Amino acid sequence: MSRTWANSLDLHLDARAPRIRAAVEDALREAVTSGRLPAGTRLPPTRALAADLGVARNTVADAYAQLVAEGWLEALVGSGTWVADRHVVEPPSPSPPSGVPRTVRYDLRSGEPDLGLFPRRAWLAAARAVLREMPDRLLGYPDPRGVPELRVALAGYLGRARGVSVDPDRIVVCAGMTHALAVLGRLLRARGAESVAVEGYGHLSHHGLIERQGLRPVPLPVDANGARPGDLGGVSAALLTPAHQFPLGVTLHPERRRAFVDWAVRSGGIVIEDDYDGEFRYDRQPVGAMQALAPEHVVYAGTASKSLAPGLRLGWLVVPGALRDELIEVKEASGATTSSLDQLTLAQLIASGGYDRQVRAARLRYRRRRDRLVSTLGRRVPGVSVRGISAGLQALVELRPDLREREVIARARERGLALDGLEGYTAIDERRDRGALVVGYTRPPEHAYTTALARLCAALAEGGS
Amino acid sequence: MSRTWANSLDLHLDARAPRIRAAVEDALREAVTSGRLPAGTRLPPTRALAADLGVARNTVADAYAQLVAEGWLEALVGSGTWVADRHVVEPPSPSPPSGVPRTVRYDLRSGEPDLGLFPRRAWLAAARAVLREMPDRLLGYPDPRGVPELRVALAGYLGRARGVSVDPDRIVVCAGMTHALAVLGRLLRARGAESVAVEGYGHLSHHGLIERQGLRPVPLPVDANGARPGDLGGVSAALLTPAHQFPLGVTLHPERRRAFVDWAVRSGGIVIEDDYDGEFRYDRQPVGAMQALAPEHVVYAGTASKSLAPGLRLGWLVVPGALRDELIEVKEASGATTSSLDQLTLAQLIASGGYDRQVRAARLRYRRRRDRLVSTLGRRVPGVSVRGISAGLQALVELRPDLREREVIARARERGLALDGLEGYTAIDERRDRGALVVGYTRPPEHAYTTALARLCAALAEGGS
Numbered sequence: 015m016s017r018t019w020a021n022s023l024d025l026h027l028d029a030r031a032p033r034i035r036a037a038v039e040d041a042l043r044e045a046v047t048s049g050r051l052p053a054g055t056r057l058p059p060t061r062a063l064a065a066d067l068g069v070a071r072n073t074v075a076d077a078y079a080q081l082v083a084e085g086w087l088e089a090l091v092g093s094g095t096w097v098a099d100r101h102v103v104e105p106p107s108p109s110p111p112s113g114v115p116r117t118v119r120y121d122l123r124s125g126e127p128d129l130g131l132f133p134r135r136a137w138l139a140a141a142r143a144v145l146r147e148m149p150d151r152l153l154g155y156p157d158p159r160g161v162p163e164l165r166v167a168l169a170g171y172l173g174r175a176r177g178v179s180v181d182p183d184r185i186v187v188c189a190g191m192t193h194a195l196a197v198l199g200r201l202l203r204a205r206g207a208e209s210v211a212v213e214g215y216g217h218l219s220h221h222g223l224i225e226r227q228g229l230r231p232v233p234l235p236v237d238a239n240g241a242r243p244g245d246l247g248g249v250s251a252a253l254l255t256p257a258h259q260f261p262l263g264v265t266l267h268p269e270r271r272r273a274f275v276d277w278a279v280r281s282g283g284i285v286i287e288d289d290y291d292g293e294f295r296y297d298r299q300p301v302g303a304m305q306a307l308a309p310e311h312v313v314y315a316g317t318a319s320k321s322l323a324p325g326l327r328l329g330w331l332v333v334p335g336a337l338r339d340e341l342i343e344v345k346e347a348s349g350a351t352t353s354s355l356d357q358l359t360l361a362q363l364i365a366s367g368g369y370d371r372q373v374r375a376a377r378l379r380y381r382r383r384r385d386r387l388v389s390t391l392g393r394r395v396p397g398v399s400v401r402g403i404s405a406g407l408q409a410l411v412e413l414r415p416d417l418r419e420r421e422v423i424a425r426a427r428e429r430g431l432a433l434d435g436l437e438g439y440t441a442i443d444e445r446r447d448r449g450a451l452v453v454g455y456t457r458p459p460e461h462a463y464t465t466a467l468a469r470l471c472a473a474l475a476e477g478g479s
Numbered sequence: 480m481s482r483t484w485a486n487s488l489d490l491h492l493d494a495r496a497p498r499i500r501a502a503v504e505d506a507l508r509e510a511v512t513s514g515r516l517p518a519g520t521r522l523p524p525t526r527a528l529a530a531d532l533g534v535a536r537n538t539v540a541d542a543y544a545q546l547v548a549e550g551w552l553e554a555l556v557g558s559g560t561w562v563a564d565r566h567v568v569e570p571p572s573p574s575p576p577s578g579v580p581r582t583v584r585y586d587l588r589s590g591e592p593d594l595g596l597f598p599r600r601a602w603l604a605a606a607r608a609v610l611r612e613m614p615d616r617l618l619g620y621p622d623p624r625g626v627p628e629l630r631v632a633l634a635g636y637l638g639r640a641r642g643v644s645v646d647p648d649r650i651v652v653c654a655g656m657t658h659a660l661a662v663l664g665r666l667l668r669a670r671g672a673e674s675v676a677v678e679g680y681g682h683l684s685h686h687g688l689i690e691r692q693g694l695r696p697v698p699l700p701v702d703a704n705g706a707r708p709g710d711l712g713g714v715s716a717a718l719l720t721p722a723h724q725f726p727l728g729v730t731l732h733p734e735r736r737r738a739f740v741d742w743a744v745r746s747g748g749i750v751i752e753d754d755y756d757g758e759f760r761y762d763r764q765p766v767g768a769m770q771a772l773a774p775e776h777v778v779y780a781g782t783a784s785k786s787l788a789p790g791l792r793l794g795w796l797v798v799p800g801a802l803r804d805e806l807i808e809v810k811e812a813s814g815a816t817t818s819s820l821d822q823l824t825l826a827q828l829i830a831s832g833g834y835d836r837q838v839r840a841a842r843l844r845y846r847r848r849r850d851r852l853v854s855t856l857g858r859r860v861p862g863v864s865v866r867g868i869s870a871g872l873q874a875l876v877e878l879r880p881d882l883r884e885r886e887v888i889a890r891a892r893e894r895g896l897a898l899d900g901l902e903g904y905t906a907i908d909e910r911r912d913r914g915a916l917v918v919g920y921t922r923p924p925e926h927a928y929t930t931a932l933a934r935l936c937a938a939l940a941e942g943g944s
Contacts, residue, residue, distance in 0.1 A: 054627040054648050088614065088627070093830050096627045098616075129615035137820075138610050145603050149553065150594035150924065151563075153788035162519040162553070162561045183519055189654060189815040196814030226812040323618035325819035347691040349661030350654040350815030354790035355602075365558055459615065 160187025177302030199227030214442030263402020419449030589919030625652025642767030664692030679907030728867015884914030
């Protein structure tokens with residue numbers, strides 16, 4: 015292990031300077047933000063750095079603690095202090111204007127659930143039950159389709175919670191949605207596909223992933239009824255978010271569902287239903303999965319990333335019978351299978367009712383978060399409105415014509431709040447008369463939500479040129 | 480969930496037949512082995528099937544229990560009885576002659592450690608510590624390189640246990656060795672490689688995986704000094720098992736190591752060091768990793784599959800600086816990352832000393848197993864000898880000229896013992912005057928080892944035409 019850090023890093027400090035703690039803190043922060051200390055670097059023990067700098071050990075310890083609190087560093091008991099991953103604290107897009115302070119303390123970007131809600135005790139209890147009861151044999155090389163216990167548990171869950179028509183034999187467990195999409199992309203490519211329709215607003219990273227499998231993403235326009243199935247001539251598949259369009263927040267209209275399915279039946283195309291947050295509907299029972307309309311033409315894709323945590327890397331596909339064996343083969347060629355312990359733990363959590371409890375608890379919290387977002391904006395920022403159905407983990411906040419997306423984002427950053435603009439999720443060349451924010455109201459920890467909302471309002475209230 | 484099984488399966492039974500329990504058992508076994516009941520199918524509750532067949536419930540329960548004991552079915556508390564994975568009980572290759580009874584109770588095929596040794600308590604304790612202490616943030620989308628805590632723990636471990644020259648920044652965590660090889664293969668392909676040298680004896684599945692990434696595997700001859708670096712003209716990389724050639728069991732001679740490294744330096748080629756069982760050397764300190772000779776030209780690949788369990792799907796690469804960013808990009812395109820909980824749990828296990836303890840305990844047990852294999856064969860089967868160094872999880876057992884590999888394997892199967900022949904690991908066209916078995920002495924549970932050895936001896940003692 016490299017122990018040379020303290021020698022190779024010069025913090026440019028004068029130990030006699032006033033406010034020496036702030037100086038140490040700033041110097042460290044600068045070293046991290048500038049990349050001089052890359053993510054994953056281990057910092058020297060506080061004692062060693064303090065001796066090196068000629069300051070009190072507490073001065074260094076306090077500076078470390080502050081930077082840990084800010085997310086620049088991370089500390090794990092027994093293994094020291096590290097430079098944290100940059101992507102945790104920097105919004106991926108759009109880039110903020112240079113010169114903006116980079117200290118992000120609040121985060122309303124989309125993509126993550128409230129990680130503080132993760133049921134640590136229930137997960138541990140399920141893991142304990144699995145480790146107590148599982149036969150040794152299941153510790154061997156896992157079935158590439160996923161362990162039977164999980165496939166059965168998921169079949170039951172998806173049937174009752176999402177109306178998915180499913181036999182455990184049609185389920186393939188993946189390492190999260192990204193892996194599922196990569197495998198599907200490769201499968202399509204292997205079958206000769208050249209392009210895949212995607213929604214004109216969505217995760218550009220998903221479109222990039224599709225491209226990496228050798229396919230061209232073809233963006234479809236999206237309106238208040240969801241994606242428009244107009245131009246499906248040349249494509250072999252269509253990737254949709256029917257329950258809750260990401261990020262516009264609309265549902266796919268029943269007629270549109272029908273039209274996509276008809277296209278698939280007629281042309282031999284495949285609809286990929288990305289049901290990333292289908293469990294989270296707040297005003298009524300969620301609309302059932304589109305897959306049930308045509309199980310032989312729709313691939314259903316689900317994930318534990320929103321209901322539990324992305325860190326688990328657990329996702330699943332429900333595939334038409336005609337695709338199953340080929341898909342498993344392509345998945346095997348990717349070399350990636352998921353831990354059987356994790357799969358059995360999730361199966362146990364579902365079988366014990368813990369998963370449903372978790373979804374209910376999260377649904378309640380997220381509904382309240384969304385309600386507060388709507389009411390706070392309604393009260394404090396005239397002319398700015400939340401669009402889309404009452405569902406999911408993020409909301410589209412449409413701006414007044416006098417507010418510019420990038421300026422709002424920049425102002426929020428000055429206040430230590432990270433925001434996403436719709437621009438970063440736009441794959442289609444379409445003139446919109448208003449900017450919009452994609453507000454991930456589930457991301458902040460509970461105690462930070464009030465302040466995060468206040469800063470959002472402040473960033474929206476100013477401005478107008 | 481499908482509840483129709485009992486209706487759709489006709490067991491062809493007469494409930495008044497004598498030995499009804501055996502009849503139920505045989506009918507079920509036949510339904511499973513013939514594929515009429517595919518792996519992953521849920522069986523009806525004993526009560527329902529008993530009513531269906533008009534037999535006592537215990538009769539069905541006993542039949543289920545017997546088939547669970549045989550590995551055809553599996554039962555998990557609270558989720559019923561299932562048709563188990565076939566690959567657990569059927570040897571993958573070579574196929575046994577038809578007509579051989581398919582009831583395998585003992586297994587000396589290679590590829591798996593003793594799964595009964597998996598440190599369930601230590602793993603759970605480490606997971607508990609992680610779940611208690613980890614910051615919420617680490618439950619988010621994981622770093623594609625692997626969590627820093629694990630990369631640091633591995634850097635320390637690999638440095639001290641395998642002499643690997645390593646900075647945590649050069650480590651990339653993968654979902655097991657297969658995923659690591661698939662990612663490396665794609666990387667090589669993306670850099671324009673067309674072929675990769677492999678050892679002429681080895682995992683044909685690895686060669687197949689390389690082919691699936693669009694590369695041609697070129698087998699090198701292997702002799703008592705390991706792979707021969709003769710014909711590396713056209714290849715871009717060489718995949719080797721230097722510490723303990725799989726499956727011949729020799730080490731790569733220092734001069735050969737030098738020759739491969741020289742080739743890599745000279746040609747810009749890459750050596751991939753598959754150190755699948757490097758920790759397991761029994762007669763002396765293990766030879767250090769080849770990677771230390773030339774960290775900028777050797778990719779080191781390790782795995783927890785042998786030291787802990789394949790079911791965890793945890794592996795790691797140590798990559799040259801010049802390849803790192805490209806490799807991470809290719810890995811991201813595969814869409815697969817590993818659970819951060821699992822990564823942190825392994826990090827905790829290493830940091831707490833539990834991993835080293837586990838390796839020591841396994842090393843002791845496997846050494847004894849190997850010693851018993853050598854002494855038992857020496858005593859009871861004249862002319863049959865164990866080849867290779869005292870190391871690893873399997874041994875090459877060279878047959879007498881009068882014994883034919885396939886016949887020995889078929890005779891073992893008749894005795895309920897699954898064996899692997901060298902033929903199934905041969906990728907090179909080479910005349911060998913003797914057949915050989917690849918005996919995985921770590922696979923049976925401790926209580927079954929004596930019987931497994933006895934059956935091996937019996938299968939070897941007969942015959943000679």
